[in-house]
Amino acid sequence: MATRDVTAKKTLAKIEALAKGVVQEVKKRKNPRLVVPLRTLSNVQFNAKKKIIELGADKQERAFFNVAQAKKFMQTFLVASACKELLEVGKTTSIRDLYYMTKHTLGDTRQNTFDEQDESDPIIEDLEVTVDALREELHLFANRKGLMVGPMTVIDSGDTIDLRRQGSGGWGVPSIVEPNVIRFGKTEAKYVLLVEKEAVWSRFNEDKYWKKEQCMLIHGGGQPPRGVRRLVQRMHSELKLPVYVLVDNDPWGFYIYSVIKQGSINLAYESMRMAVPGARFVGISSFDPERYRLPDETAIRMDDGDHKRIKQMLEYPWFEKKQWRRELEAMASNNKKYEIEALSRRGISFITEEYLPKKLRDRDFLE
């Protein structure tokens, strides 16, 4: 990632514009201020047409000459300045590193710029919405998980990697997968299969499902990290590949699917570039245990947290569709949840040889 790259230049220009605005206010002897879009639940809507969760138009001001706002004002510029340095030298770093880079004790006081990382993380999110640049464009990365294999060549930071020849290991999906880092090369893929769990991914990889089916096989180790979500979104929008999601039959699995599909409330401002409204749910459906004859001892009893979560989810506008109500209500009334691995009770490779092929053949998925 060289400084010379176009994305970095654009982001640098955005940060500089922010700083120049403040400098001009100072020169005019005005109280310098930042206008930051509000990232609160009240400023989040579900856009029924685009089918994604979006940030509304509410904004808040942060003035320098305001006792309550001065610290956050200063913190925002500290983070912006560190990102500027990263962009200029063409390096990326973790949000943990950024916290240490920007942590100082102020003068002779015992005041720190930041006391904990949970103070610097929201400032990063503020900066993202204020200058309209994803965290990745600010050259920051979060922890990552996730592996991908399949009929595709990717160019990662100049290295050509053949995802058809990754053995049992797989290519680790980076945290930053923007087009200036990851480019898609030749591919024969017909769709993307995103599975919730690494162990399930390994079953599909060992059985070479992706080769027989010509699909990209990716997992995100539970709730997929940003890199995995963004990469799936890029394959969907740039390569026009359908996306199928395979998760546990429990409220958490359904929620993972929902975040992939329409984004999350927390990061609503990024839905445009992270959500895949066309993503399809291939299971485990609440009706699968009966349909695929899973013995009762493979079920897990639901707890109070599960039931509470289902109630919450039934109130989300994006779960309003009849088929989702049926799923969630069946799960609640059965009082049972099932992991993907429960299918192993029907045979080691039942999932790759019977379950999923039948689901796709019958177009038995939910949207």
Add this chain to the structure above:
Amino acid sequence: MATRDVTAKKTLAKIEALAKGVVQEVKKRKNPRLVVPLRTLSNVQFNAKKKIIELGADKQERAFFNVAQAKKFMQTFLVASACKELLEVGKTTSIRDLYYMTKHTLGDTRQNTFDEQDESDPIIEDLEVTVDALREELHLFANRKGLMVGPMTVIDSGDTIDLRRQGSGGWGVPSIVEPNVIRFGKTEAKYVLLVEKEAVWSRFNEDKYWKKEQCMLIHGGGQPPRGVRRLVQRMHSELKLPVYVLVDNDPWGFYIYSVIKQGSINLAYESMRMAVPGARFVGISSFDPERYRLPDETAIRMDDGDHKRIKQMLEYPWFEKKQWRRELEAMASNNKKYEIEALSRRGISFITEEYLPKKLRDRDFLE
């Protein structure tokens, strides 16, 4: 992994021998029994000569005609039978899958063979020690984490993978890295650098430290999973590469180093094939913050749990050496701990350009 492979044949023979022994006892109208090496703390010793934690000679019997032992007897054979099936079809599976594969309700009772996975996991460990085969040789895998890059070609399940060209992503280290799955090809590596954290690994990878220094760069996402430990052990023993470990300056970081070096108490029976007694600790040392001028605000105050852990660790025979006492006692008396990322306060690439090169040049490491 084909059934035909030699390792699988050997493991199959071990399982069959176990079963035949029992059948013979039955034919002789004797009470069939299993002899299982004891995996308790009392049966674990530190072998000062080999410098690894080892299992002692104590064993326990599990008889079929014994109310207290019959269930475990049966469970052991259920697991053995599932592993036999895996070996015969040349597939591997997760320990979670194995739990579902072997979970049944017995006849018309409400008794299950296993109620939770924490019942089947210890049975796997019992089987490992009883037939003297690593879990990986039984074709079982655990969750995995960890990535590797560096000047080496590996052959993974028949695919040739150039770890010199893995971009920002890296090759995901599989859970099973036995020689029948992973073979080492051409390499120019001079040593192995194992870092505790993924974010730190990304810093070293982005700075192409492994290229300048000609080293294998690997991380295990905290306490390294079995695959990472075994792979490092294989590179050390088969390729004669020195191993350097970079962890946080806290009891947990030191413990990670200790597990890599001499194995763990829990899995003492595997130390021979997992531990790297020659592993060297390159930091963060309790004396580094002063030596490398880390400002005080980058320190984290220790909590009661940390102090308690240090006391425990001072009693381990493998921390008896003077240099380790100094490290642990300094940490306790400073009442401060430091993350690797604290070095970022000295500059984005301080760790790759100054800290580690100096440590290695000065041979400033602990053993």
